[in-house]
Amino acid sequence: MTSTAAHPLLEITTPGQPRLVARGLVKRHGATTALAGVDLEIGEEESLALTGPSGSGKSTLLHVLAGIVTPDEGTVALRGRRVEGMSERERALLRRGRFGFVFQHGQLLSELSALENVALAAMLDGEPRAYAEGLAAQWLARLGLAGDQGRRPGEMSGGQVQRVAVARALVTRPDVVFADEPAGLLDEATSREVLRVLVDSTRAIGASLVVVTRDPLVAGWCDRRVELRDGRLDP
Ligand SMILES: Nc1ncnc2c1ncn2[C@@H]1O[C@H](COP(=O)(O)OP(=O)(O)OP(=O)(O)O)[C@@H](O)[C@H]1O
Numbered sequence: 001m002t003s004t005a006a007h008p009l010l011e012i013t014t015p016g017q018p019r020l021v022a023r024g025l026v027k028r029h030g031a032t033t034a035l036a037g038v039d040l041e042i043g044e045e046e047s048l049a050l051t052g053p054s055g056s057g058k059s060t061l062l063h064v065l066a067g068i069v070t071p072d073e074g075t076v077a078l079r080g081r082r083v084e085g086m087s088e089r090e091r092a093l094l095r096r097g098r099f100g101f102v103f104q105h106g107q108l109l110s111e112l113s114a115l116e117n118v119a120l121a122a123m124l125d126g127e128p129r130a131y132a133e134g135l136a137a138q139w140l141a142r143l144g145l146a147g148d149q150g151r152r153p154g155e156m157s158g159g160q161v162q163r164v165a166v167a168r169a170l171v172t173r174p175d176v177v178f179a180d181e182p183a184g185l186l187d188e189a190t191s192r193e194v195l196r197v198l199v200d201s202t203r204a205i206g207a208s209l210v211v212v213t214r215d216p217l218v219a220g221w222c223d224r225r226v227e228l229r230d231g232r233l234d235p
Contacts, residue, residue, distance in 0.1 A: 017079060017080055018041040018042060018043050018044070019042055019043060019044050019046075019078065019079060019175060019176060019208045020040075020041070020042040020065060020076065020077070020078055020176055020208065020210075021040075021041050021042075021075075021076070021077045022038060022039060022040040022041075022064070022065060022074065022075070022076045022077075023039055023074055023075050023076075024037055024038075024039065024073055024074035024075070025037065025038040025039075025040075025061070025064055025071045025073070025074035025075075025076070026071060026072050026073035026074055027057075027060050027064055027069065027071050027072055027231075028072055029060075033231050034057045034060040034231055035057050035060055035061055035064065035071065035074075035231045036057075036230065036231035036232050037074075037231075037232060038057075038061060038074070038228075038231070038232065038233055039233070040061075040065075040226070040233065042065075042176070042208050042210060043208065043223075044206075044208065045203065045206050045207070045208060046208050046209075046223050046224065047199055047202065047203065047208070047209040047211070047221075047222040047223045047224070048208070048209065048210050048211070048222055048223065048224050048225070048226065049211055049213055049218065049219035049221075049222040049224070049225040049226070050062065050210060050211065050212045050213070050226060050228065051212075051213065051214065051216075051219055051225060051226070051227045051228070052227045052228035052229055052234075053229070056228040056229050056230060056231065057228050057230075057231040058180075058212045058228055059180055059212065060231075061228065062178050062180050062210060062212055064076060065176075065178065065210060066095065066099055066101070066176075066178045067083045067084070067086070067091045067094055067095060067099075068095070070084055071084060078094070078098065078175065078176070079175070096121075096124050096125055096172070097125045097126075097172055097174070098174055098175045098176070099174050099175070099176050099177070099178060100168075100169030100170055100172060100174035100176070100177040100178070100207070101169055101177070101178050101179070102162070102165045102166055102168075102169045102177065102178075102179040102180075102182040102198060103165075103179075103180050103182065104180060104181050104182065104183075104184045104185055105161075105185055107165050107168065108153045108161060108164060108165060108168070109153075110152060110153050110154060111152065112152065113149060113150050113151060113152055114140060114145060114148055114149050114150070114151055114152075114153075114156070114160075114164045114167075115133060115136050115137060115140065115149040115150065116136075117153070117164060117168055118135075118136035118139055118140060118164065118167045118168045118171050119132040119133045119135070119136035119171075120132075120168075121168045121169075121171050121172055122135050122136065122171045122172060125172045132171075135171050136149075136167070136171060137149060139167035139170060139171050140164070140167055142167075142201070143163045143164075143166060143167050143197055143201065144163065144197075145160060145163055145164065145167070148160060148164075157190075158185060158186045158190065159183075159186055159190040159191075159193060159194055162182060162183055162186065162194040163194060163197060165182070166182075166194065166197055166198050166201060170201055170202065170205060170207070173205055173207070174207050175207060175208065176207060176208045176209070176210065177198070177202045177207050177208070177209045177210070177211075178210050178211075179198060179209065179210070179211040179212065180212045181212050181213060181214070182194060182195065182198060182211070183195055184214075188215075191215070192215070192217065192218065195211070195213065195215070195218045195221070196221065198211070199211070199218075199221045199222065209222070
């Protein structure tokens with residue numbers, strides 16, 4: 001499942017460095033300081049569980065690390081290249097090609113089948129349609145959804161939908177996968193099933209993973225766990 005698309009950001013390689021490095025991140029929302037100075041490094045192929053109480057800044061940190069939200073202060077670098085210094089176009093390319101996302105809900109297009117949803121991510125990353133559909137079919141089969149390719153999100157269970165979302169995030173073989181309580185709306189058993197698939201599949205393709213989770217068992221599956229409190233990482 002190798003990507004054939006030439007990617008303008010693929011030349012970003014600095015061997016030996018952590019994959020993602022955040023320094024001095026501060027983010028304010030009006031009077032609220034969501035991030036109050038966060039330093040974080042994420043290694044090559046490392047999985048990191050991001051935990052902490054409600055309102056502690058987990059989602060904000062994930063969005064800043066992923067280049068979705070610009071910090072008020074501080075820097076984020078992917079393999080040595082500053083993300084917050086990129087143009088909007090470069091950041092969009094980065095998000096589409098080098099990052100994968102799994103959110104709580106809403107990331108699949110309801111009018112498209114599971115196969116089309118996954119293939120679309122690969123097509124947006126530059127793959128031709130037939131190749132993208134082949135990749136999508138392989139990923140769906142790998143995640144136990146071989147028989148569900150033609151189903152739309154409304155015709156699948158919550159757990160199946162989130163597994164399609166995992167396939168969608170991984171089909172571009174991203175460097176880093178960001179997941180914000182990706183199974184937060186599911187029952188505990190189904191949620192853990194989805195998270196297990198996410199952690200294992202991310203590891204299998206050599207991607208790094210940042211996952212926001214409240215579940216200590218899931219956090220235990222990750223290589224490392226950090227806790228945010230009032231916008232700071234607990235030492
Ligand atoms: N767009 C926004 N506008 C205003 N305040 C915001 C915004 N986004 C986040 N905040 C505030 O910033 C703080 C951190 O929010 P954030 O969503 O990052 O926390 P969280 O740890 O992910 O919370 P939860 O576990 O409840 O999802 C909170 O006080 C929140 O109310």
